[in-house]
Amino acid sequence: AAAAEAPQQQLSYWREQLADVATLDLPTDRTRPAVQTFVGDSYGLEIPPELCRALKRLSRENGLTLAMLLLAGWQILLSRYSGQDDIAVGSPIANRTQEALEPLIGCFVNTLVLRTDLSGDPTIEEVLRRVRDVSLSAYENQDLPFEQVVEVLNPRRDLSRHPLFQVIFAMQNVPREALRLGDLEIGQLRLPATTTGFDLELHFVEYADRLVGG
Numbered sequence: 658a659a660a661a662e663a664p665q666q667q668l669s670y671w672r673e674q675l676a677d678v679a680t681l682d683l684p685t686d687r688t689r690p691a692v693q694t695f696v697g698d699s700y701g702l703e704i705p706p707e708l709c710r711a712l713k714r715l716s717r718e719n720g721l722t723l724a725m726l727l728l729a730g731w732q733i734l735l736s737r738y739s740g741q742d743d744i745a746v747g748s749p750i751a752n753r754t755q756e757a758l759e760p761l762i763g764c765f766v767n768t769l770v771l772r773t774d775l776s777g778d779p780t781i782e783e784v785l786r787r788v789r790d791v792s793l794s795a796y797e798n799q800d801l802p803f804e805q806v807v808e809v810l811n812p813r814r815d816l817s818r819h820p821l822f823q824v825i826f827a828m829q830n831v832p833r834e835a836l837r838l839g840d841l842e843i844g845q846l847r848l849p850a851t852t853t854g855f856d857l858e859l860h861f862v863e864y865a866d867r868l869v870g871g
């Protein structure tokens with residue numbers, strides 16, 4: 658019975674959490690096309706070791722993960738540029754909630770909508786608390802596929818925008834082992850992105866002493 662009730666409970670959570678979610682309206686230097694074009698570009702960035710250590714220390718002091726701290730900064734930035742205080746960001750998650758799923762081959766990825774209320778001129782500490790609470794609640798209700806959330810909420814469709822959220826935040830912190838093929842030296846090649854399904858995306862990969870992203 659409990660297993661049967663779980664999907665309904667998660668549906669109720671997302672129905673309440675994303676009710677009347679605002680469309681993020683970022684300022685642009687040209688008119689938005691009536692139909693989304695998916696044409697994009699990319700810009701690389703890196704957070705150096707000293708700043709990375711400071712961010713990790715700040716996240717520990719406030720009882721949240723580094724990803725939550727970066728998300729909070731991202732949502733504050735989006736709020737300042739848009740002039741809005743209802744900020745919803747899409748975030749992909751591995752969705753491997755059971756240890757038995759970790760070694761399996763396949764795509765389990767799901768997308769969560771992390772919606773933070775930044776109204777009331779909150780302090781940084783209060784923003785971090787809100788982002789932490791929103792994130793933890795979303796993680797507890799991550800089993801419901803995003804497509805099903807969209808179907809249930811049935812938001813007003815707009816061919817120029819992605820439904821429910823228009824901006825992405827993604828962070829990878831999975832340890833990467835060096836690939837060895839005999840005497841070959843293997844390295845990573847960064848390829849620029851030229852397409853996107855969203856208005857804006859922020860990606861980070863966490864290494865031992867720095868954050869690399871774009």
